[in-house]
Amino acid sequence: MSHVRVRFAPSPTGFFHIGSARTALFNWLYARHTGGTFILRIEDTDKERNSEAYLNLIYDSLRWLGLNWDEGPKVGGNGGGDFGPYRQSERGAIYREYVDRLLAGGRAYEKDGAIWFKLLGERHEVFDEHRKKTVTKVKVPPVVIEDRIRGRVERVEDEDFVIVRSDGNPVFHLVNVVDDIAMKVTHIIRGEDHLSNTSKHVHLYEGFGVTPPAFAHIPLILKQNGPGKMSKRDQGALIEEYQRRGYLPEALVNFLCLLGWNPGGDREKMPIDEIIRLFDLPGVNQSNARFDDKKLAHMNMAYLLELPADRFVAQARDYFARQADSPVAAAALAAPEAQFRAVMALSQPKIKGLEELPAYTAYFFTDDFAVDPKVREKVMAKGDPKARLRELVAAVATMDFSSDTAIEEALKALATQHGLGFGDYQSVARLAVSGTNVGPSITGMFRVLGRERVRARLERLAGS
């Protein structure tokens, strides 16, 4: 097959959401799989609703997800590729030229100040009950689409439609087709919501005397709760939200590609190279998929767990840096490098997401940490906790803090000496030192916190 050229063509009229991201991802994967070209084209013909902020959000989100584009805005030095410009707002001359061809060939006409595409066939007027108006129907044969995912789809498109608005701005259907022709796009991979537009597009291709590219309409992502497809307003829909919450882009990408595609068999968690190798259009499902944030969270945890320590530390630092207004984050960032790294080493195997980090690690960075009242009540109700705390204070004074095993030995010896279990000391020590009953191993906590702070906190609780 000739060189594959696919495009992702978002319009900067709102936040960048999960559905768009997955469409971009499938296009990108197909390009990478086939060794083709991935084009980013900005469909900013709706002057009313476009915004530069949303445009930047598209760039940022794609970059964050790792979906680099070969042609498009921000690529290289001059023009971003051989078929630019890649923003439709800058391609007016090209559209005029194509519209003129239609006008000259009798395939378009002017009415009410707008330009309409003309269907070829017998015409008659009918009253449309649903739209409450009289419309002109044209007797045309059905458009046949050989969709790469859905198979053969037939649809009758029997009304002329506007291609240039009365204010002179071209309409989506026109620019979309013109650009796909001009940019030599070979495969149109887009959401199924465009399937019913496709009949218009095929007519336009035919009007321009061009064979349409291959179509592949991918299933939609349905909102997690309630009916309908996911939209920008739905819970968990925004890419920037995951970015802000410290999700790993590779986890999100892996999760997203599993929504509506599968590599066959039981494989789920896969490195991106493997996904690229396996991805192909026949593996894409035909049915819509419901978004599941639990599974995404699980995927994220799996990726977090296997992240090299250096990268985990970097991610954690990033996360804290983005919450600089929080006292915990400020304290964490102010901590010495070695301590920060040590705390992260204890946390990485335990947390499910970076979001947990502030609450999970606060006591390492400040003495002013929260104490869970329920845990306190429970722990302090058993036996003589204050006695154990005093014994711990004494033991800590001479304990070897150089390694977890040394600390463990010392605590075990203490428990044995008093005829109690390790857990009896562990629970009060944990409460004193961290204010809660969840966290890394007690020995790790002791070691990283250091003798002085551990002793002070044990004394504080013993004397309370």
Next chain:
RNA sequence: GUCCCCAUCGUCUAGCCUGGUCCAGGACACUACCCUUUCACGGUAAGAACCGGGGUUCGAAUCCCCGUGGGGACGCCA
């Protein structure tokens, strides 16, 4: 209302094209147990689905039809 698409556990899905190997496999979630120095991770186990009805066939989750359900589109939005 019209047109188009879709239909396997609660969710994502394997199997469907090339009917028998499927009293339907995996993952997430849920439950129980194990591991354990708390909490997680991990391990084991359990429950949980072929939308309904017709047909074709010796045989249907798999093929066909109808129904129902879900989704989408019907803009001088994209």
